[in-house]
Amino acid sequence: MAVVALICLVSLFAPLLAPYAEAQVVGGSFEPWSATFWLGTDSIGRDMLSRMLYGGRNTLAVTLSATVLACILGCTLGLVTALAGGLTDLLTARLVDVIMALPQLILALLALTVFGTSTASLIAIIAVLDATRYYRIVRASAGNIVALDFIEAARLRGEGYVWIASSEVLPNIAGPLLAEVGARFSFIFLFVSSLSFLGLGIQPPLADWGGMARDSAALLAFGDITPLVPAGAIALLSISMNFIVDWLIDAQTGASS
C-alpha cells in the first residue's frame, strides 16, 4: 500500500522532483552513478533518475487511462447485451470468445502493426482487448440479476434501459468488479511495460520503465546494475498492487461469509 502510494505521489510530482527535464541531454552516453547523475545517464546522455520519475508517470498515465476505458467499455457492453438479450447478446459473446481464445500479446502486436504505435492507439488497443474480461464478468453477474424480480418490477414501472442498468444492476455487481479493476490495472501495467520493452509501447522521447530497461540493457554485460533499476521498479509496483488486490478480495469474502 505504502509503496503504491509513494510511487503514485512521486509520479504525480515528477516535474517538481526531477533534477533535469525528461528528454534533456545533460551528459555523456552511459555515465556511471555519481553525485550529479544519481543513476547515471542513458544511451544518449539523458539523466536516468529524471527519466525514472517521468517514466513512472507516463506508464501509470497510460495504464490508468486504458484500465478506466476498458472498464467503461466492458461494463457498458456487458450491461447492454445482458438487458437486450437475443442475437446481439449471442454475437457479442461469440466475438469475445474468439478474442479471448488468443494470447493478448499476439492480438495487441497485430493491432499495433495496423494502427501504429502512437500513445492513443496503444491505450485504445489495450482497452478494447481488456474490455473482454469486464464484459465476461458483467455479463455473467448481470445475467443472474436481470432474471430477478426487482428488474422485472423496474421494467413494468416503465424505467428506461439506462436507468435499470445504472441504478438496479450496477450496484449489485460492484464488489467483484472492483477487485477485477485492481487485478487488471496491475496486469495492464506489466503489459504496457513489456510492450515498451519490445519498443512497441510508449515511444521515445517519452520516458518509460520498460523502454529504459531495454535501452540500458548493454550495461548488464559490464556488471552495471542500472538496467535492473527500472525493471525492479516495475516488479515492485506490480507486486504491491497484487497484495492490495488480494487484501481487497480477502476483505470481500470475509464480509460476505
Next chain:
Amino acid sequence: MQEFQRRNFHVSRHPVASLILRRIGLALVTLLAVSVVVFALVQALPSDAAEALLGQNATPQAVAHLRQELGLNEPVVARYFAWLARLLSGDLGRSLANGLPVSDLLRDRLANTLFLFLVSATASLPLALLLGLACATWRGSLFDRVCNIVAASLISSPQFLVAYLLIYLLSVSWGLFPSSADIRPGMATQDKFYVAFLPAVTLCVIVVAYMLRMTRAAILDVLGNDYIRMAILKGVKQRRVVVHHALPNAIAPIAIVVALLLAYLIVGVVIVETVFVYPGLGQLLVDAVGKRDIVVVQAVSMIFATAFITFNTLADIVSIICNPRLLYPRA
C-alpha cells in the same frame, strides 16, 4: 421425439468420441474465426491499407504495386478466401519490408523457436508438477509458503527482469553462459543447448511460477472432495487413495495446467527471444511489428494462434478422455 431418441442413443453409445469430435469441430471454427479477425484487422485500416503502410511520401506506383500485392482491387470476401487458400497451401506471401517470401523467413526461425520451446517445456513440465504436488502435500509448511511467495513475486515481475537477473548472475558474475543466443544454421546440437541455456531457464522460471500455483490448486481441489475423505475414513491405504481415487480425477485439471503451460510458453517466447537476441519467431514478430510489415505479422500470429488453440483443445480432449464418469454408458 424419434430424432431425440436416436441422438440420445448415439451419444450414450460413444459419449467420448462424440464429445471429442465436437471439441475438435469447435477448435476448427475458432481457428477460422481467428483467421477472419486477423484478416479483418488489416481491412480495418482507417485509410487505404497500401497508402497507410507506405506513408505519405509514397509514389503512386508504389501504392499501386502494393495494392496489387495485397489484392486490394478485389472485393473483401473474395480476398479473404484467396488469402485463406494461399495460407493453407503454405504460400504466406512476401514480406513488405524486404520482399523475401515469408516462408523462407520463417523456416530457420520456426526450427529455432521449436528448439527453445521443446527444451523449456521438457524441463519445466516435470518441475512444475513435482513442485505443485509437493506444495499440495505439505500444505501450509514453510516450503509451501516460500514457494508461494516466490511464485507470486515472479508472476508479478516483468519477464525481462527475470531474464536480466539470470544474465547478471549466470553470465556476468560467474561467466557460465553467453548472454545473447547467437544461433546459426548448422550448429552442433550441444552448442545450441549451450547458447539457448539462459533463454530456456528464463522461460522455465516464469512458466514454473505460474504452473506451480495452478497444480497446487488443482490437487488440493481434488483432495478436498468428499469421496477422498470417505475413502480415508473407510481405512483405505493412503497409496491406494492417491492412485485410485485422487489421480484419475486429478488428470483432467493437470492436463489443463499442462496445456496452459505450453500456451504461456508461446507468449513468453516473444519477450525472452527479444532479450537474448534469439533468432526465433517471437523476435521476427516484434521486428515485423516495428516495421509494420503486416504480411509477416499475419503469418507469425496465425502460427502462434494455431499452436495456442491446438494446446487448449488437446487439454480439453485429454480431460474428456480422463473423466472416469464418461466411460460408463449413461443410464
